[in-house]
Amino acid sequence: MSLLFSENKLEWMPIPKWAEFMIKLGCFFSLKAEKNKRRISIISMPCESPSAGLVALGALIGDLGKEDANDVDAHFEKIASYGKQYLGSCKECTNVCYPEIKNCGYQKHSTGELRSPFLSREKVKITNVLKDSIQWSKKTKRRDGEQKYAIVTASREKIKKYHIEDEPPVLWAESMKKLPHHIYNELLTETSFLTKNLSMTYSGLCFAGRVGGEKASLEICSSVKMRYGHEDFLLSEVMTISGWRKETVSRMSYFNTRTMNLDRKVGCPHLVVADGASAFHKAIDYPEFRDSNILAVIKRTDTRTNHDLVNLKLASIGQWYALDTNILEGLITIPKGVTMTNFLRHKKE
């Protein structure tokens, strides 16, 4: 059974060379990530394309094979810090939330609320953060109809079933809807992945969407369809961005370059895939990504102003980074009409 590809609702065809290149490139970048090196790469396309989405998909597949590519291990710390922020700052704050103006040091407002995919209706509010547990109050109804509040203490293990209210669940039960692993398998047959990662969220990969906003990014990523057997998948669905595909874990965070917001709290992603010149320009200056590898896909049909912006940035990058011209040598052939520029810097330990 082979995988078919369709772009812009045009006829089905085997995966074109350029799309294959993008997916392989993404995977290559994911596997090539090294802690002591930072790469900045620009791919230029001769037209409007969903290439950034395909690169991100390739990186997602590459990440599936990594043992530590999940948010579960650090989940307790994340919830604890979220709870502390709520209890210590956001709970009492009356300002409209502009953390950069308020100068409170936080990125995003914390409501202290948690949800669980296992208990879909339940929404709890953190009341206390302890060393090894999180507490919240739970409304209960006694048999006589009287309502009471009980303090629930969730251990490190239990908290894995809860997630921050506007973020994807960190863990997904085996029995629930899984990621379309057969598609991933078919796209990169030579890459192996760990089954456990299919039910765990991961924020080490980030997709910096178009400067036109999330709708514009969603639209371009939905222009590509893949067919495997009788099942059709949109590229936007298999990218597993939270909000683009409901009720599942998310293996990629989303950075909205229009509003400069991340869809969840992330540390420092190992790879940021930027869609467009403006997105690249915004992502590279974003403090959270200062150590991340950045791979941007730009189009040569963009305006001169946008090219100038990229050029300006690359000129300054060129002072601190070395050109890495041989990165793909012998591994993947770049399709004609597509160009790639790579910069590499060795980080100080």
Added chain:
Amino acid sequence: MNTSCTEILDHIAGIECFQRERHELYLLPFSNLRKSVRTIASKLEEVSEVRPLEEHVIKIRNLMAEWLSTPVIFNNEITKVIENLGKTDEVRDKYGAELSSSCSMALAAAAVLQTQENPMRVLMQRLVAEQIKEGMRIKILCDYRQQDTFASAISNICPKDRSEHMFVTNLANYCQSSVFDTLIKTGPLRTWGWASAPEAIINAPRFKKLIQMVWAGNSDEPDFGCINLESASRIVNDQKKLSPENTINICNGIIWNTKRIESVADEKKDELQIQEHENELFTHYDSASEETQKALFVLIGPDQGIFYPPNSQVLSYDTSLGLKDPVQVRCVSDELLPGAYIIIPILKDQPEQEVLNNVEDHTSEIWKHQLRKEYCASKNQLCTILEYKGIKLENLLGCIERWSQPASNVISAPQSKEHFEKLMIFLGLNNEKGIEWCKRAWDDVRRSRGEAIQDGRIAHDEMETELACVLNHDIENLKKQLQNNESIKYKIPTWSKLVGDLHLYRITNIQDGYRVDSNELYKYRNPKDIQRWRV
């Protein structure tokens, strides 16, 4: 997106070497005219103490640029403009003998030209006819205002209703077109100004052959189309000269074979003195100015448009993307496309907003009270001491007066932290809890400034969000009103908290390549009056 990426990349992959024919035209009277106009422009620049952008110079410059880049019919326009400088004697007295003789030469050359047919038109007719005969799908790249001139040049080969689909007038147009065979372009390949073209025609060709017609001496911009990304990475775009007429260029991995053809051989070709980079003479006036900034001209209807900075955000209505909410705030350079409508609110005054006085100014109350006390005791002495302490400001007394006023929405205080700290030390307010108090007070000042900015930003954002909400809610009515209309006046429904009208204008074109004074931005301008800002 009308064309798929696969189609474009397959097209590029299928062509080993893209062809470019550069037809160079020679004509002695036109060369004389160009030479004279060059002298007139540079002499006027020399004699004028201020920038030489007097009205007639701009007109000469624009006319000359138009003649150089489009297949116009040589008419008496340029004669009229030169005559407007004054009679020969007056010009000699005012500007000198050289300029006067250049004017005479230009007038003589223009008179000869009016009796001839423009060779560019003749060549264009021939080439278009040849291409059509060979069954090629052709497109013509031109400025939208010159579309009629081009259509008239090929009207006997291609009727207007057929030719209007052939024109590519901007980058968006080009991006929407699917793969074709031949692109025809007049004038040099440049990124800015007259005859400017999208660089994508070289680095992302959707055709096989580029036919370019230029007047001899009109050189192309070096590295046109090789986007700077490549030069930044020092992946050199290769060039190889096979012969004087044949050059191979490799640009962004795409190979171009350029063939130079002297299309119209003038009998007196040897007499021609062509000055290379002629266009530079016409561009450096405006582009060099530091007071101007890059702008896009958004054309709304045939006789008006608005300059916007490239990254400004405007409220607009666009149905082409099929979004659920077609009214959104969009970035002019990235998201706004011809065919969309821009929305200009004309709002009536709202009831005055409640004056915000929500600054939690516990710290400011203390230091302002102290400062007032010092100020009342002795103004001048206070001034001298503060100056001695290092707060050296031009109008220190005025500043102290302002700083001592009670805080309103913004806490009035020294602009720099260093000055603020010095002031606190002088007032003796850093003693008890040390730097911490000073830091808190400074944080209050910063926060108040931030909140003021936030108030303004929020008010503007709220207005635009509210308008977008209103219009998206009333979208059916809006669509009905917009039907086949280029512009409408829309009355904001009474249920909205905003009062007033909205003007919606259909965007016919968005042009890059201007540098304007900041006071030219956001105002309605006639396209005829904006040529001075072209670079």
